Structure formats: structure tokens, C-alpha cells
Amino acid sequence: MKTLYVRIVLTFMLVALVSGIIAFLFSNLYYHVKLKEYNEEKIKEMANEIVYLYENSDGMKIQDFLTSVANMNFQLYLVDQHMVGHQFGDRFRQYELDKSIIQSVLDGRTYHGISTFKSNLFVTGFFKDDLKNSIGVPIKVDGVTEALFVRPNVEKQFGEMRIVFSLILGLTFFISMLLIVVSATFLVRPIKRLTKATRKVASGNYDFTLDSHRSDEIGALAKDFERMAKSLKKLDEMRQEFVSNVSHEIQSPLTSIQGFSKAIRSKVVSEEEAERYLEIIEKETSRLSSLSKQLLMLSSLDKEVKxxxxxxxxxxxxxxxxxxxxxxxxxxxxxxxxxxxxxxxxxxxxxxxxxxxxxxxxxxxxxxxxxxxxxxxxxxxxxxxxxxxxxxxxxxxxxxxxxxxxxxxxxxxxxxxxxxxxxxxxxxxxxxxxxxxxxxxxxxxxxxxxxxxxxxx
CATH class of the missing domain: 3.30.565.10 (Histidine kinase-like ATPase, C-terminal domain)
Known part of the structure; x- marks a missing residue:
């Protein structure tokens, strides 16, 4: 059976895990609804700027120009009219792209690959360096339209930050787990004390101290438990006193009855003394009868039998x-x-x-x-x-x-x-x-x- 300490730790860990998953799903949803199109628009502006700069350059070779641009942490892929592609900068992970898409760019249309790229986790799709996950724009090279596919080299631009974010996330999770273990110890400690106190009360020991000065629910529980223990102690004392008093109240008249009856049987007392002794015996028996009736009534009332x-x-x-x-x-x-x-x-x-x-x-x-x-x-x-x-x-x-x-x-x-x-x-x-x-x-x-x-x- 799991202890309360283990249950609290596991519950906190489960809460942290579920909270992380929910936060990640909401972040993905926010990226997909708000940031994805905004991110694509920025990359499209960069691609158009690259095209503008080349087309307005003074006869610079396309290879040299795109190499220079790629050195600014971009991944570029240029496809000519014969569907032959050339890579500039780091390679794409995958080059699978429908020829109809390339042809549409060669025909002067823009390819919106980032918004149409499918990924199981939306936000992680931003980091996938597939050719499909890029912006395609037409570019004039020596008077001929070619297709230029552009995407930022996320690994080079944000590689260090990804490590930092991963480190922050990992440390946050680890420190959270550590703090959960420590805090659970403090949470369970007063309950353990209460458990020990309960065992003491069960064994008849009412001498213990609890942290009843706390202002939370545990403090209120400790105060109520102390009050209960004092009531039980008083009840136990009353029970012992009750048994003692009953024994005394019964023993006293019985002793008198026994003594006076022996005196009468001994024939050494006068008739007047014998009569007085019998009167005392009668009173004591009446007292015993009254005592037993009252005890029976109290017992009946206490048990609510009556x-x-x-x-x-x-x-x-x-x-x-x-x-x-x-x-x-x-x-x-x-x-x-x-x-x-x-x-x-x-x-x-x-x-x-x-x-x-x-x-x-x-x-x-x-x-x-x-x-x-x-x-x-x-x-x-x-x-x-x-x-x-x-x-x-x-x-x-x-x-x-x-x-x-x-x-x-x-x-x-x-x-x-x-x-x-x-x-x-x-x-x-x-x-x-x-x-x-x-x-x-x-x-x-x-x-x-x-x-x-x-x-x-």
C-alpha cells in the first residue's frame, strides 16, 4: 500500500506532467492559429528581398550571390527550367517536392510551403528543414525565370537558444521534482505526528504534543484532535472514578449489613440494639436498591435504550x-x-x-x-x-x-x-x-x- 508521502509526490509529479502537456498543446495551438502565418509572411518578405537585391545587382553571378546570402544563415535551393536544382548553404533534410509546385513557381507564382506544411506537432514543424517547409519565389537569372526556395537556417540561427531552452526546461523539471519531494516531506510530517498521537491515544496514553499553532487545515485538525484527546482522557478518568465510586458505594453498605447481621446472630446484643441494627440494615438495603435503580436508569439513558x-x-x-x-x-x-x-x-x-x-x-x-x-x-x-x-x-x-x-x-x-x-x-x-x-x-x-x-x- 502506498504511503501518503508517495501519493503526494506522485500526484504532484502527475500534475506537473499533465500541466506541461496541456501547456505544450496550447502553445502548439497558438502557433498554428496566430504565429504560423505571421512567420511565413516574414520569410516571404525575406525571399522577395533576396530576389529584389539580385535582380537589381550589377551583373553579379547567381551562384556567388546566393552563396553570400546562404552565409547569412539561410538555406536556399534554386531550380532551373530543366528541373535541375542547386543547393546553397546547408542541405535540406528532404528534397521531396512535387514537380507541379516547382512548375507553378517557374510560372511566376509564390509557393507557401510553411503554412501548408503538415506536422504532427505544429510548433516543431517550424524546425523541420524539409524543402516542402519553405517559401518558393520566381527569380530572373540571365533573363530566364527560375524557382528559388528559401527558408532560414533555424539550426544556426537558434541552435544555441534551443540548447538553452532545453536546459532551462530540463532544470525546471528536475528542480520541480526535487522541491516536490522536499515539500511533500513537510506536508506529511504533521500527519505522521498525528498518526503517532492516534496510536498513543489508542493505547491509553494521552500525553503528546502537536503543532496546533498552524493557521491552516492541519492546524485546525491538530487542535480538534487535542480537544478530542482531552475529552477521552477526562472520560477515561471519569470511567475509572465511576468504577471506584460504584465499588465504594456498594461495599460500604454491604460491610455495614454484614457487620450488623453478625452482631444480631451472635445473640450478644440486646433486643433494642438488635432492633436498631435491623433498622440500619433496612436503610442500607434500601440505599443499595435505590443505587442500583439509578445506575440502571443512567445506563439505559446513556445507551438511549430507553x-x-x-x-x-x-x-x-x-x-x-x-x-x-x-x-x-x-x-x-x-x-x-x-x-x-x-x-x-x-x-x-x-x-x-x-x-x-x-x-x-x-x-x-x-x-x-x-x-x-x-x-x-x-x-x-x-x-x-x-x-x-x-x-x-x-x-x-x-x-x-x-x-x-x-x-x-x-x-x-x-x-x-x-x-x-x-x-x-x-x-x-x-x-x-x-x-x-x-x-x-x-x-x-x-x-x-x-x-x-x-x-x-
Whole structure:
């Protein structure tokens, strides 16, 4: 399989080759359309000038005159009335020429051989020194008309320039190929680094550096890859922390259950102590049951196994139902519950939304001291807005960004995690996101916390 480096080099070389061929074809076309007739006209003027100079000379012999002209880098061919030709200057490569053409020149007509000369490549036809590729003009020699065929000796006039142009073309091609090889190396280098970084990420190593300061597409790709790696690293850390927290949350109640059950079976505790131990065991099993339910719900929501089954229902009635279900808990602490719930109809998953209100309300009850207050308000603008506010112990500002993380317990020194699992708010946020809503929180230590939920109407 070809590497990207080889592909880039071959692509550049192919582009250079195709560009050269297209440029050559366009040059040929331009020569054929624009320059060929112009070139022929110039040579015809030279031929006519040669004839004029001879015919107005003072009895100079034709051989001497044409030899002198040929020395000025011309190829000349003189044909008499008997179809006998004489060469002056360098020889033509081919002398094949129809006798009717020679006769037409002897009859006083001009032969336009350059414009009618056929060549596979037009521009290269200019350099072919065939007799056909010349200008034929009549010339009076001792009172008799003869045919003079003229063409510049391109080899002598432009021979050195052809070498120079060939050298320029060859060097240009060679240097272009060399620069392509070098530039391809620089182009592929950041991609090779990205490939190495990808292998590191695949093996779980997130420590690498990329050239993300570039302002081109590769720089943008490097930045996005670094962001992705940081997200994967955070996700991996969260996964490890999640496993650790789950193990801790399960191990702790199991240890308590095991210890208290052994104490009861030993018969060394009093009935009152045994009753208290059984109550603790019951609470711990209830906690384990709640933890497993929340874990299953999170897993289901994460995998989107649980579809959002939308139905139309009264949201205000659902919230009142949650308040009634938790009455025993808030009345035990003598909390004041104030509701401001206008009639609200929403289309959503009724079961999932119930989990939002039960989690938010039980959290407020749990962290609000005796004789405190909880306010539940609802309003409608573009969205449906539900606010749950308490006068509890509050949350520190540095913790607000973490409370929706799984198993985050807050500052235990303020006893904000009396019996929770740290999953409730994670479940709440996930359900709200599935409904394309948002949740925000404001809090101040000692003054309380306010959760605001926005759901599409």
C-alpha cells in the first residue's frame, strides 16, 4: 500500500506532467492559429528581398550571390527550367517536392510551403528543414525565370537558444521534482505526528504534543484532535472514578449489613440494639436498591435504550403529586412548601419527568434545616420554566460546576451527602438533555440553592 508521502509526490509529479502537456498543446495551438502565418509572411518578405537585391545587382553571378546570402544563415535551393536544382548553404533534410509546385513557381507564382506544411506537432514543424517547409519565389537569372526556395537556417540561427531552452526546461523539471519531494516531506510530517498521537491515544496514553499553532487545515485538525484527546482522557478518568465510586458505594453498605447481621446472630446484643441494627440494615438495603435503580436508569439513558415516550399531560398536577408523595419527609422537618403552579400542559415523557421533580424536591428537603422553606414555581415564555428553591445549607461556588458529575458528593464536612449516592442530579441532567432542555443552578452558602429547569413547550 502506498504511503501518503508517495501519493503526494506522485500526484504532484502527475500534475506537473499533465500541466506541461496541456501547456505544450496550447502553445502548439497558438502557433498554428496566430504565429504560423505571421512567420511565413516574414520569410516571404525575406525571399522577395533576396530576389529584389539580385535582380537589381550589377551583373553579379547567381551562384556567388546566393552563396553570400546562404552565409547569412539561410538555406536556399534554386531550380532551373530543366528541373535541375542547386543547393546553397546547408542541405535540406528532404528534397521531396512535387514537380507541379516547382512548375507553378517557374510560372511566376509564390509557393507557401510553411503554412501548408503538415506536422504532427505544429510548433516543431517550424524546425523541420524539409524543402516542402519553405517559401518558393520566381527569380530572373540571365533573363530566364527560375524557382528559388528559401527558408532560414533555424539550426544556426537558434541552435544555441534551443540548447538553452532545453536546459532551462530540463532544470525546471528536475528542480520541480526535487522541491516536490522536499515539500511533500513537510506536508506529511504533521500527519505522521498525528498518526503517532492516534496510536498513543489508542493505547491509553494521552500525553503528546502537536503543532496546533498552524493557521491552516492541519492546524485546525491538530487542535480538534487535542480537544478530542482531552475529552477521552477526562472520560477515561471519569470511567475509572465511576468504577471506584460504584465499588465504594456498594461495599460500604454491604460491610455495614454484614457487620450488623453478625452482631444480631451472635445473640450478644440486646433486643433494642438488635432492633436498631435491623433498622440500619433496612436503610442500607434500601440505599443499595435505590443505587442500583439509578445506575440502571443512567445506563439505559446513556445507551438511549430507553426511548422518550412523549405524551401530553398536566405538568402542574405532576409536581403537586410529587409534593404529596414527599409530605412525610418535609412535614417531619416542619418545612414550609410554597407552590406557584399555573395550569401547564406539556408533551414529554411523564415517567422521566417525574424523576426530575422527585430528585430535586428530595434534595431540597434533605439539605434544608428544620422550619426552613421550599419554593416551587412555574412560568411560561418561549419555554416552560420550573424553579425549585430552598433555604438550605447551600453549595460552595467552586462545587457548582461539579454537582452534575456522577457520584459527586460535595463537601462532606458540611454533611451535604447524608444518604445520597451522588447520581440523582446526573439522572436529572440526562433526562433534561433528552428532552432538549437545560438546567442551571445558583447557590450561596447558608442561604440556599435554586435549580431552574427549562423545557421546550
Amino acid at each position: 426511548a422518550v415516550n412523549k405524551e401530553t399531560f398536566r405538568l402542574d398536577e405532576q409536581i403537586r403529586e410529587v409534593v404529596l408523595l414527599t409530605e412525610w419527609e418535609w412535614s417531619k422537618k416542619s418545612l414550609r412548601i410554597e407552590l406557584d403552579l399555573p395550569e401547564l400542559v406539556i408533551e414529554a415523557d411523564k415517567q422521566l419527568l417525574f424523576q426530575i421533580w422527585i430528585n430535586l424536591l428530595t434534595n431540597s428537603i434533605k439539605f434544608t434545616g428544620n422550619h426552613g422553606s421550599i419554593y416551587v414555581n412555574a412560568a411560561v415564555d418561549e419555554d416552560i420554566i420550573v424553579t425549585v428553591r430552598d433555604t438550605g445549607i447551600g453549595i460552595a461556588e467552586e462545587e457548582l460546576q461539579q454537582i452534575f458529575d456522577r457520584f459527586y458528593m460535595g463537601d462532606k464536612s458540611r454533611n451535604r451527602t447524608k444518604s445520597g449516592s451522588g447520581l440523582g442530579l446526573s439522572v436529572v441532567k440526562k433526562i433534561i438533555e433528552l428532552h432538549e432542555g437545560t438546567i442551571s443552578v445558583q447557590s450561596e452558602i447558608g442561604k440556599g440553592t435554586e435549580f431552574t429547569v427549562r423545557l421546550p413547550r
